[in-house]
Amino acid sequence: MCEEVMNQAKELFDEYFKHDMLSLAADRVVNVRLALARALKNHFRTINCTFMHDPLVNQAVKVLLNDKSQDVIDLVQDIVQF
Numbered sequence: 001m002c003e004e005v006m007n008q009a010k011e012l013f014d015e016y017f018k019h020d021m022l023s024l025a026a027d028r029v030v031n032v033r034l035a036l037a038r039a040l041k042n043h044f045r046t047i048n049c050t051f052m053h054d055p056l057v058n059q060a061v062k063v064l065l066n067d068k069s070q071d072v073i074d075l076v077q078d079i080v081q082f
Contacts, residue, residue, distance in 0.1 A: 010050045010051070018051075018054075018056065018057075019056070021036065021039075022036075022056055022057065022059075022060040024036045025060040025063040025064050026063060030069045030071070030072065033064065033067060033069065033072045034069070034071060034072055034075065036060070036064070037064050037067075037072045037075035037076045038075055040057070040060065040061060040064070040076060040079065041075050041076060041078070041079060044079045044080070061076055061079050064076045065077065
């Protein structure tokens with residue numbers, strides 16, 4: 001759900017979902033981090049990629065790049081950060 005809002009309604013996502021969603025980068029459950037990594041990877045593949053330059057989004061990507069799970073790292077390693 002957050003992924004769709006992220007890609008379709010920047011202001012809505014920014015106000016209501018961004019902080020909670022990005023905080024999942026530090027979740028203790030690997031499947032939660034995997035879901036976030038997939039959502040971010042898919043977002044960075046979109047044409048409008050509205051959060052490409054967002055510092056909080058880029059910080060979440062950095063956290064996921066240093067994850068203890070190789071599966072999470074594999075999902076986000078191709079994301080270009082700004």
